[in-house]
Amino acid sequence: MVDDVELKHLRRCVELAAKALEAGDEPFGSVLVAGDGEVLAEDRNRVAGGDKTRHPEFELARWAAANMTSDERAMATVFTSGEHCPMCAAAHGWVGLGRIVYATSSQRLVAWLTELGVSASPVRPLPIQEIVPGVKVEGPVPELADQVRALHHRSHAKSKDPARQA
Numbered sequence: 001m002v003d004d005v006e007l008k009h010l011r012r013c014v015e016l017a018a019k020a021l022e023a024g025d026e027p028f029g030s031v032l033v034a035g036d037g038e039v040l041a042e043d044r045n046r047v048a049g050g051d052k053t054r055h056p057e058f059e060l061a062r063w064a065a066a067n068m069t070s071d072e073r074a075m076a077t078v079f080t081s082g083e084h085c086p087m088c089a090a091a092h093g094w095v096g097l098g099r100i101v102y103a104t105s106s107q108r109l110v111a112w113l114t115e116l117g118v119s120a121s122p123v124r125p126l127p128i129q130e131i132v133p134g135v136k137v138e139g140p141v142p143e144l145a146d147q148v149r150a151l152h153h154r155s156h157a158k159s160k161d162p163a164r165q166a
């Protein structure tokens, strides 16, 4: 279960996901919060330029490695609109970050994308715990599911734009 403060961080993640979508990127956003509750960094997906590794959770893991001590990283929490993919989960584990709280699961995302006729991703959508068994993970948070689903629907509608299919 997440409390009101955590829900606020997750709502910010969804807001960042919406900004990503507006910018032509994929709708994902994440926030890094210190053990004392201070918001340290946030980012959104930036894959439109062609680098498909520009996921916000990956950027935040590298930011944490560059700017935080290992103790600070262990106490921190990463909030994110969609569960970490295996690449980002591994980065999170390698830099020794603490808890993860996600709004919607990878499993749910796959179901939505299948429903939208989007082809499978080249990376298997394994749950975070299969990649980083030691990390505490919280999610999904049902009250945000509709909003996140709507973003993925809009994202797909854009990619079906005839001008971009040609």
Ligand SMILES: [Zn+2]
Residues within 6 Å of the ligand: 055, 057, 058, 084, 085, 086, 087, 088, 089
């Ligand atoms: Zn990722």
